[in-house]
Amino acid sequence: MLKFQVSHKDISSKARAGKIETAHGIIETPIFMPVGTQGTVKAVNQYYLKTDVKAQIILSNTYHLYLRPGPEILEKAGGLHKFINWEGPILTDSGGYQVYSLSELRKMRTGGVEFRSHLDGSRHLFTPEKVIGIERSIGSDIMMPLDECTPFPCDYAYAAKSQKLTTRWALLNKEAFENSVPLYGFEQYLYGIIQGSIYKDLREKSARELVDMDFDGYSIGGLAVGEPAEVMYDIVDFTTDFIPETKPRYLMGVGRPENILEAVARGVDMFDCVMPTRNARNAYLFTFNGILSMRNACYKDDFTPPDAECDCYLCSNFTRAYLRHLFIAKEILALELASIHNLHFYLRLVRQAREKIIDGSFNQWKNKIVKVLSININSIKEV
RNA sequence: GUGAGCGUAGCUCAGUUUGGUUAGAGCAUCAGGUUGUGGCCCUGAGGGUCGUGGGUUCAAGUCCCAUCGCUCACC
Numbered sequence A: 001m002l003k004f005q006v007s008h009k010d011i012s013s014k015a016r017a018g019k020i021e022t023a024h025g026i027i028e029t030p031i032f033m034p035v036g037t038q039g040t041v042k043a044v045n046q047y048y049l050k051t052d053v054k055a056q057i058i059l060s061n062t063y064h065l066y067l068r069p070g071p072e073i074l075e076k077a078g079g080l081h082k083f084i085n086w087e088g089p090i091l092t093d094s095g096g097y098q099v100y101s102l103s104e105l106r107k108m109r110t111g112g113v114e115f116r117s118h119l120d121g122s123r124h125l126f127t128p129e130k131v132i133g134i135e136r137s138i139g140s141d142i143m144m145p146l147d148e149c150t151p152f153p154c155d156y157a158y159a160a161k162s163q164k165l166t167t168r169w170a171l172l173n174k175e176a177f178e179n180s181v182p183l184y185g186f187e188q189y190l191y192g193i194i195q196g197s198i199y200k201d202l203r204e205k206s207a208r209e210l211v212d213m214d215f216d217g218y219s220i221g222g223l224a225v226g227e228p229a230e231v232m233y234d235i236v237d238f239t240t241d242f243i244p245e246t247k248p249r250y251l252m253g254v255g256r257p258e259n260i261l262e263a264v265a266r267g268v269d270m271f272d273c274v275m276p277t278r279n280a281r282n283a284y285l286f287t288f289n290g291i292l293s294m295r296n297a298c299y300k301d302d303f304t305p306p307d308a309e310c311d312c313y314l315c316s317n318f319t320r321a322y323l324r325h326l327f328i329a330k331e332i333l334a335l336e337l338a339s340i341h342n343l344h345f346y347l348r349l350v351r352q353a354r355e356k357i358i359d360g361s362f363n364q365w366k367n368k369i370v371k372v373l374s375i376n377i378n379s380i381k382e383v
Numbered sequence B: 001g002u003g004a005g006c007g008u009a010g011c012u013c014a015g016u017u018u019g020g021u022u023a024g025a026g027c028a029u030c031a032g033g034u035u036g037u038g039g040c041c042c043u044g045a046g047g048g049u050c051g052u053g054g055g056u057u058c059a060a061g062u063c064c065c066a067u068c069g070c071u072c073a074c075c
Helices: A044-049 A062-067 A071-077 A080-084 A096-102 A127-140 A155-177 A200-213 A229-240 A257-265 A274-282 A318-329 A332-358 A362-373 A379-383
Strands: A003-009 A014-021 A025-029 A031-033 A060-063 A090-093 A107-108 A113-116 A123-126 A189-194 A219-220 A249-251 A271-274 A284-287 A290-293
Touching: A003 A113, A003 A332, A014 A113, A025 A031, A025 A332, A031 A274, A031 A332, A060 A062, A062 A090, A062 A127, A071 A080, A071 A127, A090 A123, A090 A127, A107 A274, A123 A127, A127 A155, A155 A189, A155 A200, A189 A200, A189 A362, A200 A229, A229 A257, A249 A257, A257 A332, A257 A362, A274 A284, A274 A332, A274 A362, A290 A362, A318 A332, A332 A379
Parallel strands: A031 A271, A060 A090, A189 A219, A219 A249, A249 A271
Antiparallel strands: A003 A014, A014 A025, A107 A113, A113 A123, A284 A290
């Protein structure tokens, strides 16, 4: 069983601070996991990931790694950690999200999902057993089971049917997990993914069924797919009550900085999202004073750091004018610098959240900071 | 000098044959978006004396004349 210890609880919210112990290190929660779909956090090398971003765990993707480079290569390499030279923990998503996001290419079957590769059109079948096998080849510390991520909006009948399917698959995932062994000499763990769209009775049913199966942790999936943020918060708040306090809770694919803080307040411990890295590649910087859109012309001759209060590699060495120039010129360095900054920001955000939980001031701090996080700094300048 | 071709948005060009709503596209510029990631993609905006001048016509980017500029070929 995965070791997880909750050390502090916030008084005025459901926020908690804890530690997850894996073979590749301890993860202090709440935590944000940078997304490295194909065995690389896009545009950020492992050195900066460790030293500047201070990532404690990264996420990778079973679907993408299965198609390329393939499980055989990963096994020959001695697992993903060795292959990519990342010593810290790794969590793998199962491909359940790709079932949703690449939905034109797939067909749901009772036993699994049949899909066509987005790379070459070849046909493949993912079953719970197969996915666990691939995740054994990858050697991720924390594995996600195959699930179905429902879209939004999603009618009740489909959500109910899908939730039932995800639960059935969860059982098969668990069996496959228990009937297989790690390939690289260290323990791997398996979470359960709670589905049920925006319907509370389905969320409760899903949570209860999965908790009965006793997973190492519990993910909340199928959110942040287009529903209003308030609906997401409400479902998260409702769902975390059904997850044992002694298990880590992971809100998949979330989100904006303010989404993360609101979810921490509702009892979530783990997050991942493409936003800091994808938006970085689109010149969108997060800061504790708001958002900077670095392509904006107003930064053409702004020779101040992107965020004067940030000590990341970008902000302690370069100016807004230079970064804007790099983006306009489509230089690779722009993507790297902005990605480092945004990840640095996200990890600093959850680290601060943890500190505030520990010293008992989380909720007030959260309410104050959420207000400024989504402000566009450029629009303030013009007012 | 002679002949031919070309001048339409910042750039590259459609549209001219057969005159007919408010002259378009791609790129660029400017501004938004992006939630278990394809640097992709999506949305919106600004930008035009159709080289210039005259003529024909109800109507000209389109037809006619002149003129200026550029390119190529030949002297």
